[in-house]
Amino acid sequence: MEAREPRLRDQFRAVIRVNRYSIRTEKSYWYWIRYFIRFHRMTHPREMGAPEVNAFLTWLAVERNVAAATQAQALNALVFLYKQVLGLSLGDIGEVIRPKKPRRLPVVLSHQEAMGIISRLKSPYHLLASLMYGAGLRVTEACRLRVKDLDFNQRLIIVRDGKGSKDRTTLLPESLSAELQNWVKEIETAWKQRESLYRSAVSLPFALARKYPSAGTSLSWQWLFSSYRLCTDDLGNAVRHHIHPSVSSG
CATH class of the missing domain: 1.10.443 (hpI Integrase; Chain A)
Structure with a gap:
């Protein structure tokens, strides 16, 4: 009887903890990975690649209006998933619509x-x-x-x-x-x-x-x-x- 492959969640947790990432990073990365999978109707990441990542990141910017830093964090999470967990290269994800980062003066208390x-x-x-x-x-x-x-x-x-x-x-x-x-x-x-x-x-x-x-x-x-x-x-x-x-x- 063939042994079942560990669930993606368990694979991700094992790899990120071996690499000594903080628990805070682990939680945020898994949030974006799960969000990515749900966006593509529960398709396994192995069956997706650069085009799906591009579509997801563009959707975050256009439809969800996320900040530039938030979009970058989502990208980092997906790059980690493909490279470190699945052992796959995303390659060139193409042009992604980036959120415009407004210039604001910081509020500094006296x-x-x-x-x-x-x-x-x-x-x-x-x-x-x-x-x-x-x-x-x-x-x-x-x-x-x-x-x-x-x-x-x-x-x-x-x-x-x-x-x-x-x-x-x-x-x-x-x-x-x-x-x-x-x-x-x-x-x-x-x-x-x-x-x-x-x-x-x-x-x-x-x-x-x-x-x-x-x-x-x-x-x-x-x-x-x-x-x-x-x-x-x-x-x-x-x-x-x-x-x-x-x-x-x-």
Whole structure:
């Protein structure tokens, strides 16, 4: 009896995780792949190619009026699917109608305006926003910070798996140092007392949970900003993730 070929979803997940793409990229890529398949009435990508990709991207620009960056992300997802997952070359997809990118001046808040907004946020959201403003972190990067990512001696913040799946360091603002140290002490105290937020292991990247089973319950791996709800990891375990970037501060 011949073994069945794995589902496209499983093939895609295996390849993208072997290549260590972020979960955020994995979700967005799969969204566009699924959208592409549905656009072409559930036809398998192996039975399609450059003309179908061209039609889909053009439709996004003309009918859906998506932004140029959104269309580019959809193209990246499909190129990844064909090249990395299916082992096929798309070749020349031809001329695609591109969305016109309007020129707009960015809205930049003054320091006083930014501090006024931050001062109205509740704890710990004001601290999260302060890190974004003072250390130049993207919202997802700030949400993903762990205790071990703060180096108070060298006044550095280590950003893991940032844009382009790259790590980098940035300066820890001196004005936030004391408040951050107090926040870490609060986390440590709650962790030692096994308060509700720290009774479950935290989510870990890739196969780290199998290599270091105790890492998820250690202090250094705790999130700076934890979610109040548990989720399920790839092994089926209930774990605690970081706060979601879209969470309300109210």
